[in-house]
Amino acid sequence: MTGNDHESLEVRVSNLARVEGEGGVYLRVSGGRVEYVEVRIHEAPRFFEAILKGRHYLEVPDITARICGICPLAYVMSSSRAMEKILGIKPHEEMKLRRIAYLGEWIESHVLHVALLHAPDFLGYDSALQMVEEHGDFIRDSLKLKAWGNRVLEVVGGRPVHPVVFRVGGTYRIIRRDELLPLLKRVEEMKRRARRVLEFVANLPMPEFRQDITYVSLRNDVRYPILEGDVVTSDGERFKEDEFEEHVEVEQARYSNSLRYRLSGGRPYCVGPLARFNLNYDLLAPEVKDKLAELGIRAPLRNAFQSIIARAAEVYHAVLELDELITSYREPPQPYVKGEVRAGEAAAITEAPRGMLYHRYRISKEGFVQYANIVAPTCQNYVAMEEDIRRLAPNLLTMPREKAQWVVEQAIRNYDPCISCSVHFIRLHIINDQH
Amino acid sequence: MTRRKLKVAVFKLASCSGCQLQILNMEDELLTLTNAVEFSYFLEASRAAAPGPYDVAFIEGSVSTPEQEGLVKRVREQSRILVAMGACATAGGIQALRNWLRLDEVKKTVYPNPEWVKALEHSKPVAEVVKVDYELRGCPVSKERLLSFIKQVLVGRKPYLRREALCMDCRRKGNVCVMVAKGIPCLGPVVQEGCGALCPTFGRGCYGCFGPAIDARPEALVLRLREAGVKDQDIARLFKGFTGWSGKFRKVINELEGGTR
Numbered sequence: 266m267t268g269n270d271h272e273s274l275e276v277r278v279s280n281l282a283r284v285e286g287e288g289g290v291y292l293r294v295s296g297g298r299v300e301y302v303e304v305r306i307h308e309a310p311r312f313f314e315a316i317l318k319g320r321h322y323l324e325v326p327d328i329t330a331r332i333c334g335i336c337p338l339a340y341v342m343s344s345s346r347a348m349e350k351i352l353g354i355k356p357h358e359e360m361k362l363r364r365i366a367y368l369g370e371w372i373e374s375h376v377l378h379v380a381l382l383h384a385p386d387f388l389g390y391d392s393a394l395q396m397v398e399e400h401g402d403f404i405r406d407s408l409k410l411k412a413w414g415n416r417v418l419e420v421v422g423g424r425p426v427h428p429v430v431f432r433v434g435g436t437y438r439i440i441r442r443d444e445l446l447p448l449l450k451r452v453e454e455m456k457r458r459a460r461r462v463l464e465f466v467a468n469l470p471m472p473e474f475r476q477d478i479t480y481v482s483l484r485n486d487v488r489y490p491i492l493e494g495d496v497v498t499s500d501g502e503r504f505k506e507d508e509f510e511e512h513v514e515v516e517q518a519r520y521s522n523s524l525r526y527r528l529s530g531g532r533p534y535c536v537g538p539l540a541r542f543n544l545n546y547d548l549l550a551p552e553v554k555d556k557l558a559e560l561g562i563r564a565p566l567r568n569a570f571q572s573i574i575a576r577a578a579e580v581y582h583a584v585l586e587l588d589e590l591i592t593s594y595r596e597p598p599q600p601y602v603k604g605e606v607r608a609g610e611a612a613a614i615t616e617a618p619r620g621m622l623y624h625r626y627r628i629s630k631e632g633f634v635q636y637a638n639i640v641a642p643t644c645q646n647y648v649a650m651e652e653d654i655r656r657l658a659p660n661l662l663t664m665p666r667e668k669a670q671w672v673v674e675q676a677i678r679n680y681d682p683c684i685s686c687s688v689h690f691i692r693l694h695i696i697n698d699q700h
Numbered sequence: 701m702t703r704r705k706l707k708v709a710v711f712k713l714a715s716c717s718g719c720q721l722q723i724l725n726m727e728d729e730l731l732t733l734t735n736a737v738e739f740s741y742f743l744e745a746s747r748a749a750a751p752g753p754y755d756v757a758f759i760e761g762s763v764s765t766p767e768q769e770g771l772v773k774r775v776r777e778q779s780r781i782l783v784a785m786g787a788c789a790t791a792g793g794i795q796a797l798r799n800w801l802r803l804d805e806v807k808k809t810v811y812p813n814p815e816w817v818k819a820l821e822h823s824k825p826v827a828e829v830v831k832v833d834y835e836l837r838g839c840p841v842s843k844e845r846l847l848s849f850i851k852q853v854l855v856g857r858k859p860y861l862r863r864e865a866l867c868m869d870c871r872r873k874g875n876v877c878v879m880v881a882k883g884i885p886c887l888g889p890v891v892q893e894g895c896g897a898l899c900p901t902f903g904r905g906c907y908g909c910f911g912p913a914i915d916a917r918p919e920a921l922v923l924r925l926r927e928a929g930v931k932d933q934d935i936a937r938l939f940k941g942f943t944g945w946s947g948k949f950r951k952v953i954n955e956l957e958g959g960t961r
Contacts, residue, residue: 282747285717309714309765310817311795315806321937327907331794331942334718334840381724381745392746394734404731412727423898425725426718426840427909430902438903519816600903674747685716 271662272297276673283382286684294658302654304647306521308684322348322632330427333686337427338370339617343624348433350611352604365590366421367491368583372414374618375576378681380407383573386675387469403465406458413455435601445591452588459581466577467560474568478533478649480540489548491616506614523687525647533648536620542575550585569653569679606632619681641686650677709741709754713761713768718840719786720760752778762788764823776830784826787839787942791911796823796945839909839942842894863914870897890916911943918952932956
């Protein structure tokens, strides 16, 4: 990083901290103009496409889960739903268990980001552990919430990282009502903690910033979107998950190990909590909307730094909805529905904590994978991150250089990037079937 | 207490970050732990990155690029105790499945410009590059075992790690054997315990997150599975999972597939 004469600035961060995975950011401004801004991803490739070749469809959820240790369930869910469409399995009421587990993952992943990865930025700490002395209540509330989210995943799925219970068509065994009910013992406490966390982040000093990009998320008009819905955009488009690839443009940058996506017409777009919040605000629980109103916050939020508020609002919503879902949970008559193994191709999108996670598969008539394409949320956000930094550049020029570098890093952390996820699926391709 | 804090570093290679996340998943212990442990280098948690030497370095992920090979060697020089953490670091991980394929083919399958991609011929466990002092197995590593390991180092004892087969743990939990009762293929007899026999507890067969147990005889399990009517290619795929590249499983897979890796 070089000096700051209010005209030029160079930021070089080769290893971003407090993000999942390995990436850096480079910015050069000279004569008041942004020469380049590059989010460089150097996470090592793991070649998942080659690994999936010839695997049985039942193995795909567990394999793709390993793309991300923070949101493994999202991978399990998107892949399971795509396979179920091929096999002609209709998700039934009992699939409620999926929503329970998914909400647990949202809590675990969101609170990790809100408290441990993102909040330190707003208050100038290197890490959350340094916040304990002055903001102990916030850190303790957060850790308790995170533990409870993990507990939901543990009870339903066996363990929070790479849960084992879910399979294409349902679960490997019936999860009993009496296993879930103990989770509710602490649900009122969790609601209180979630409210306090939301209050805390709503009062953080927020950098002035206004985005000019398109927000994209699922929407189903019934419930806050997680497992199903059409794709909607803040530009007014609405389309089916199967048509996703027709609506996005993919590009490769020389400096990145990850592909990057734009909406048709070259539009940068943002997926994740901010997009979901802006496009589905009406579907948030009334208690969440009341609390937000009390805090003076209303949709749409167009400041990327406020993503932390959207995340905290979703955490509160998740706790409330878990209360309702667990209370009304009935054990299904059978753990899973068997479909008809047949050749076919289908796509599915679910809302990972970081945004829309797209999976498409084609399988042979014996049930082996022939073709796979996965678009992780973070791949869809890279262009938006660079766009944000570009728009921030004039403000950066007036800051001391250390501060400018920090804000650039923070602008990336706004998206809660999951870099491991983003490097594994680089382009559409055909996998030859061995079977 | 005036004792100096234990300097701990956490490094990531090719992986999903799930194992280092297990450190942050110690919600109830984390704050107490930081009274005795200083995370000198832990990029996922902190911007501050202190140089070595470190008392304990945990490495997550497999060695899959030339840069990672260099990093692992530097970490070894800087660390008193080097711990390979998780299935990727101890067995090459799920990405080691590419080791059975030709690298140039794999690159071409994935990248439009394969020549830009730097990758080693194999996705390797850390121990194939440098001396590893301890292996914490699992996909992911067990949070309880990780914590127990750190505590043992803190009190200055030589860490003890259990290495027996998952079957033992499964029996102690009182599970009905999924293989005997339901005919579901299960790697439990040859895989190291550490997860709490999760898969059989949830009605499915073990798929091998913790790698071979200390006295594992996978070739005997192959015979048993053949007797049960499981086809060789399906047995091979069962072993070819998250720890397929570990020596004992690799041998069985090669025999089943007639391969040479």
